Structures are given as structure tokens and as C-alpha cells.
Amino acid sequence: MKIKNFYDVDYAEMLDIQKKEVAEVVNGGENRILFPHFNHTMTMGRDFKDRDILVTENILKSLGIKLFGADRGGNITYHGPGQIVCYPVINLNYWKKDINLFIRSIENVIIRALAVAGVVSVKKKQLTGVWVKDKKIASIGVGFSKWVSYHGFSLNADPRLYYFSIMNPCGIKDAEYTSIKKETGKDFDIELLKGYIIDELERCFDKAAALAY
Amino acid sequence: MVEIVVPDLGEDVEKAKISFWHYEEGDKIEKNSDIVELTTDKATFNVPAPETGIITELYFEEGDEVEVGEVIALIDDENEELELSEDEEEEDTNF
Numbered sequence: 077m078k079i080k081n082f083y084d085v086d087y088a089e090m091l092d093i094q095k096k097e098v099a100e101v102v103n104g105g106e107n108r109i110l111f112p113h114f115n116h117t118m119t120m121g122r123d124f125k126d127r128d129i130l131v132t133e134n135i136l137k138s139l140g141i142k143l144f145g146a147d148r149g150g151n152i153t154y155h156g157p158g159q160i161v162c163y164p165v166i167n168l169n170y171w172k173k174d175i176n177l178f179i180r181s182i183e184n185v186i187i188r189a190l191a192v193a194g195v196v197s198v199k200k201k202q203l204t205g206v207w208v209k210d211k212k213i214a215s216i217g218v219g220f221s222k223w224v225s226y227h228g229f230s231l232n233a234d235p236r237l238y239y240f241s242i243m244n245p246c247g248i249k250d251a252e253y254t255s256i257k258k259e260t261g262k263d264f265d266i267e268l269l270k271g272y273i274i275d276e277l278e279r280c281f282d283k284a285a286a287l288a289y
Numbered sequence: 290m291v292e293i294v295v296p297d298l299g300e301d302v303e304k305a306k307i308s309f310w311h312y313e314e315g316d317k318i319e320k321n322s323d324i325v326e327l328t329t330d331k332a333t334f335n336v337p338a339p340e341t342g343i344i345t346e347l348y349f350e351e352g353d354e355v356e357v358g359e360v361i362a363l364i365d366d367e368n369e370e371l372e373l374s375e376d377e378e379e380e381d382t383n384f
Contacts, residue, residue, distance in 0.1 A: 122308050122328045149332040174299025175332045204331045219333035221323060 077278050078108035087117045087144045087155070094163060094226055101165050101224045109277055110163040110228075111270060114155040116141045118243065121150035121217045128152050128244040141239070148227035150204070150217035151247035158235035158255070160266060162273060163228040166281045173223050179204055179216055182229055185276040186214045189231075192272045195259045205246065206231075211254035215246055231273075233257065233266050291340045293324055293362035295355050298334060302357065305329050309351050310362075316344050324362060327355070342366035 080097070082090060090112045097108060118129070118141055128151055129136075129143075136143060141154075155161050168178060183199045186206045190197045190213065197206045197213055206214035214231040234257035245251050256264045295305060305327040312318050323335035324344070342364035349361050 122333055147326070147333055149328055149330060172299075173297070175329060175334065176299050176301050178299075179331055217331055219335070221335040222321070222337055 077274070077281075078106050079274060080108060080110050082110065082112040085112050085114065087112075087114055087119060087142065087146075090114070091144075091146075094165070097165050098221060098224050098226045101167050102222050107167055107281060108165045109274060110165060112161050112163065113157075114159075114161060116154075116156045116239065118143050118152055118154055119146040119148075120144070120152050121146050121148045123149065123151045123247060125151070125247070128247055129242070130244065131242045135242070139239075139242075146217070146227065148217040148219045150215070151245070152243050153215045153217065153230060153245050154235070154239045154243065155230055156235050156239060158233055158257075158266075160231045160233055160270060160273065161228070162231070162270075162277075164225060164277055164281065166225045168220070168223040168225065171281060175218075175220065178225060179218065181280050182216055182218075183214075185273065185280055186229060186231055188276045189269060189272040190214075190256070193256050193260070193264050193269060194262075195256055203248075208254050208259055211252045212245070212248075213254050213256070213259075231269075233264055233269060290345070291338075291342060291364045291366050292360045293336060293338065293364065295327065295357050295359050295361055296334075296336060297357055298327075298329065302329055304354050304356050305334065307349050307351050307353050307355060307361070308333060310347055311335075312344055314344055314347055318342060318344055318364065324364075336361075338364060340364060340366040343368045343370065 187197050197208050216229045219226045232255035237253050240253040308326040308328045310325050318338045320341045321337045324338045325336050327334045345365045346363040
């Protein structure tokens with residue numbers, strides 16, 4: 077799998093980059109994992125409703141948060157420093173053409189990577205994402221074109237969790253968010269965590285692995 | 290005529306919502322170009338046209354719920370106005 081990092085990238089710019097990467101995979105290119113590192117950004121998926129932003133546009137501006145529409149499923153979420161954003165661009169024509177299986181597998185990848193970081197996390201029925209007890213630590217929203225995936229997930233290593241309180245993240249009212257730092261009290265190297273995520277994604281989406289994961 | 294059908298999206302996905310049509314009725318569409326974006330709970334899914342043709346019917350509005358297997362659009366792949374591309378094998382850059 078190709079691994080690509082994009083540091084200090086603007087969300088709109090990343091959408092264009094992602095589009096080109098997906099087109100390459102659609103045309104037979106190698107699966108790839110994209111890691112965009114965004115500054116303070118809120119993205120609105122297809123289920124977004126105005127009521128899920130709890131502050132005014134002026135407050136968002138003063139906090140330095142940029143707002144973008146996103147061609148993924150789900151509602152609103154936050155991206156920013158201290159967070160791993162990961163876009164696995166995977167050709168499911170060589171795996172299993174199943175949206176829910178893909179999403180559940182991404183949850184497994186995150187849970188396994190978090191275990192290495194010393195955090196015990198779980199899936200919840202009917203609530204996509206990864207949770208530490210009742211607090212959300214990772215959010216998922218994906219899209220598919222010709223069964224090639226785009227967008228992906230965000231995992232909180234040590235972001236400023238305050239930003240999740242000014243919206244109803246994923247449309248969930250009073251949702252509580254957590255991070256690796258909050259759960260363990262320790263700093264965890266983001267680049268190392270990315271390494272674990274890459275290992276797990278490669279294991280999961282290797283062509284031969286198919287449903288064994 | 291070619292029917293555009295909501296594809297099998299995997300286990301436990303029986304319905305989806307039409308987010309938006311990438312084309313309008315009367316438009317020419319190339320084979321493999323995405324004709325519609327569907328939305329499920331946490332995913333968007335683009336459905337490609339199986340053949341080049343003229344879109345004659347879009348049976349649903351944006352925001353409508355559709356079921357897997359349901360016919361949602363019709364493409365006329367034998368229309369006289371069609372100027373079929375000579376290079377149908379050209380790389381697909383539509384996404």
C-alpha cells in the first residue's frame with residue numbers, strides 16, 4: 077500500500093488531492109492510505125443539519141475554525157492538531173463489496189491500534205465509530221466511487237476536546253469525546269500511532285486477507 | 290434501454306437516500322461515469338452508468354428513499370443522437 081502524508085493542508089485542497097488519488101485507484105492503481113494533517117476545521121457530511129453547530133459563524137471565525145462541506149456520509153465533525161485523520165483509499169472490488177463490512181473493519185483497525193496505545197475501546201451497535209465506555213474517541217465517515225473508498229476516520233490522540241462541545245458531533249446531542257491523552261495521561265507519538273494504523277490497515281485490506289480480518 | 294438499479298451495497302443495507310443526481314434528464318452520459326450519489330447511514334455511494342447513452346428518465350427526486358434492487362433511472366443507449374466515443378477505453382477520470 078502507498079502511504080502519503082499531507083502536512084498543513086487545507087481541507088478544500090485535500091478534497092482535490094483525494095479525488096485524484098481515488099481516480100488512480102479506480103484506474104487500477106495501488107491501494108493507498110492518505111494522512112492529511114488539518115488545522116482547525118469542521119466538516120459537514122451529507123446528513124448535516126444547521127442545528128448541529130451550536131455557536132455563531134463569528135465565534136467559529138474567532139476560534140480560527142474553517143467550515144467545509146464534505147462528500148461523505150455522516151454529520152458534522154472536527155479535525156485539527158492532535159488528531160490523526162486517515163483516508164484509506166481501498167479498491168473493494170478486490171476485497172468484499174460491502175459498505176457495512178468496510179466500516180466495521182475500519183472500527184476494528186482503530187480498536188487494535190488503540191490497544192497498542194494502552195486504550196481499551198469498543199464498537200457500539202447502531203452508533204458508528206469507536207468508543208471508550210460512553211465517550212467517543214474516533215469518528216468514521218466514508219464514500220465510495222466504483223467501490224473505491226474515500227474519506228475515512230479521525231482518531232483523537234490529543235486534540236483540544238473543547239472543539240467538540242461547540243457542535244453536536246455526528247449529530248449526537250451532548251456527545252462526550254475523549255482522547256488517548258485523556259484516557260492514559262500520557263503523550264503518545266502520533267507518527268508511531270500512524271505506524272500501527274498502517275500495519276492494521278494493510279493486514280485488513282490485503283487482497284488475500286479478504287474476510288479473514 | 291438500460292436500467293439504473295440501486296446496487297447491492299452489502300449486508301444489512303436495504304435502503305439508501307438519493308443525495309443528488311450528477312446529471313439531468315436529456316443529458317448524455319458516458320459509460321462508467323457516476324450518475325447518482327446515494328447516502329446510507331455513514332457512507333456515500335456513487336452509482337456508475339453501465340453504458341453510454343442519453344438519460345431519459347430519473348424516477349426519483351433528491352432526498353427520496355430508494356430500495357436495493359429498485360430501478361431509479363433509464364438510459365437510452367441506442368439513441369440516434371448518440372455520438373459514441375471512439376475511444377471508450379480511455380482512462381476513467383470521473384469520480
